[in-house]
Amino acid sequence: MANNELKKEISNALENNVLRGALGRFAQAYPIAREKAFTGYDFEALRNKVQEVKSFAANNIDEMMDQFERNATARGSKVFRAANAQEANDYVKKVAESHNVKRIVKSKSMASEEILLNEALREDGIDVQETDLGEFIIALAGHHPSHMVLPAIHLTKEQVADLFTDYTKKKNDPVISYLVKTARTAMRKKFLEADMGISGANMAIAETGTLMMMTNEGNARLTSTIPKVHVYIVGIEKIIPKFMDASYILKTLPRNGTAQNITTYVSMYTGVTEAYLADGSKGTKDFHIVLLDNGRRNMLKDEKFKQIFNCVRCAACINVCPAFQLVGGHVYGGHAYTGGIGTLLTAFLTSEKTANKVQNLCLQCGKCKEVCAGKLDIPEMILELRNRNAAESGLPFTQKFALDVVSNRKLFHSMLRIASVAQKPFTRGQQVIRHLPMFLSGLTEGRSLPAVAEKPFRDIFPTIRQDVKNPKGTIALYAGCLLDFIYPKIGMGVIASLNEAGYKVIFPKEQSCCGAPATYMGDKENALKSAILNVEGLNSEKVDYVVSACPTCTHALKEYKDLLKDNPEMLKKAEDLDSKVFDFSKLITMLGGLDDKGDGEPLKVTYHDSCHLKRKLGVYQEQRDLLTNTNGVELIEMNESDRCCGFAGSYSIKFPEISGPILDRKIQNIVETGAEVVAVDCPGCLMQIAGGLDQTNHKIKVKHTAELLLEKRKNQQE
């Protein structure tokens, strides 16, 4: 899984201050610029249309390709269908050979990078020149792109100046405007000398046989205007049905990718155009379009992955990815595609092996899904990749062992009870563990770990007095491991609030780990085991609601119906559970909320949104209302409140080097608010953030909303 090679790549990337600086600055500026670009536009409506037209094309791919070919051919284009990289490369080589081509200029085409076209052409002794500024730079450096839209983002102007000095044999100063001029001058010569151009396209329109390209530098226009021969390499997923459908992509792609209202150039080619021939006369361009499959049809055949066809390659998903922002594209290993979407494309188009390795970098925070122009569920597809990989090759022994233990309630719980005693040397009488010895030390680097509670919630529960006159109903409390064994106080807060709302709370003792750790590590077998234990253990048919104070657990409980879809009897119970389980803040709000009974003591509170609660369960306003409706609480919103804290379950153990810096940024955002308390609704986030604050010696406390409400209202409750 997280093997040594990947670990080394991560460490190299993290040590590259240029990359981290550039990616970090971009990450800060991007969301604001993107929002501005979409002002006055209905992003949801637009991306619904993108999804509609792209999936229509995907579902009718044969008809679409026939239509495109017919219409493009009618206008003089020559269309070739390439099943794989070899066929595509051979075709381009043949075209080059037939025109005795010596020099080729290229404008950005990711598909050509995917099939390693440059390498194939150079074998024939042809000079192939990348003309896009970033691509030109990395070609000189001998690197692969580190970002889909900004391929040279990992290099400084000083490094670029050195590369240009070598290339031009003239001293280049590290002044960006000057470097751009150098590239302009050097490429101008290449454009004028070239006898063939190669480009990619953003859209291929079936109805009219038109290719559309969206670019900024002008190199694509020159590449397609000057040489007398031109080849477009177009993945079959670029086809859309109608000319007017282009509208949705023209409106979303540039705003999402670079926060531009429109790219500087949009060029539409329909069939052959006029060109200068070798003898200086004007004639007709030899115009070729290669429609590339190379694994794309396998994607289409796969129900779980066919939605990749809806991707418009805007790279918004990468722009918001907390892991990508730290390590950049090279770590993702694919020579063409990077980031989360890149992992999926790499799996089908270039290297399954690489994809299986780098899929581990996904935090499953779901931020990419929010901004995706094609409404792709990238995290879900990455998880599916993880599942298939685990099913095929199995999990490493230690991980499998840990998951087996967690899924065995009795064993796991007795181990936790032992741990509460055995941890004593490390806690030094405090509630946290700051240092662990030897190979475990990485776990406490940059954050402290909470100590296991002396008494688990399940032992405390029978001692809690619930004074509810004429109860309106009964609610089963699902605790989850963290609440049960680390943070029992949250459970008390949940009960107090639900009692106040008029409900009696029970604690079904047979409940067990929700199975999320197994699910997110790709271990379906143990996830299923947990599902059965809890569906039976919670017996939701006997209660009005099930409450959980951990959104990851809530989501896992809701998903049991998918795990149990082949077992009709269990499925019925799972569906009942799905309809009754709610997260704490959501349920309290549904039940009418709480009266303002705060103690009135002024308290500055900021709120951190958990990934699961906000993006999987759609709950973000309810808890804010509960907090602001508590006398004394002043809610101060932090910057990037819904950005992942870096916990992500076992991720923080597998990749502490990535999780750590993500946590640092969260801590910084928290500190900047000046709040005394950070409220959260997820015990996992609580553990991570509290650990980070403890090691940075900040006095800010982290509390679950239920716990905070209990504290602020306890004196008024009786």
Next chain:
Amino acid sequence: MHIVNELYEKFKAKFEGVNGECYRVAQTGDLGDLMSDILTQKGVKTLSIFESPLSQAANLKEKLSKAGFEVHTDNLLATTAVDDAGITEVKWGIAELGTLVQIAPEVDNRLCSTLVPIHLALLKTSSILPELDDMLATIHSLPEIPSFVGFMSGPSRSSDIERTLEIGVHGPEQVIVILVDE
């Protein structure tokens, strides 16, 4: 005329927002003098013109030659590679985006708007359309889609080095549009 002025104002603001320069004249006859001023001010000595109805009506070749510029109107592959500026007429503008739209199946039309460092575009004020969708619908309603349609929104740009925006990469470094009311 009210609508035209409104679209013009919107177009101008958006076009300037993408680093373009925008001028407006009432009469075709005013074009020669204004262009001469702009080109002189920018230090242009040589230029290529892709002849169009507006350039001919304004008699630009003769006027600019007389004003002392070296003007080329044919063999444009050779001339646009070295000239300081290129002049073309574009068919439409999009107010929503500040975009110039050319129909340019002719290679010289494309060269004259791409290879030169300064592109000077002529556009009828009445040809500004409100939105992108109006533009797409207009193109779509033509008897056939022209073999080349180009949208140009200001000068070429790149942020490829250290994510710093630089204007003027491979395409024009400056783009000027003159809107003609007549």
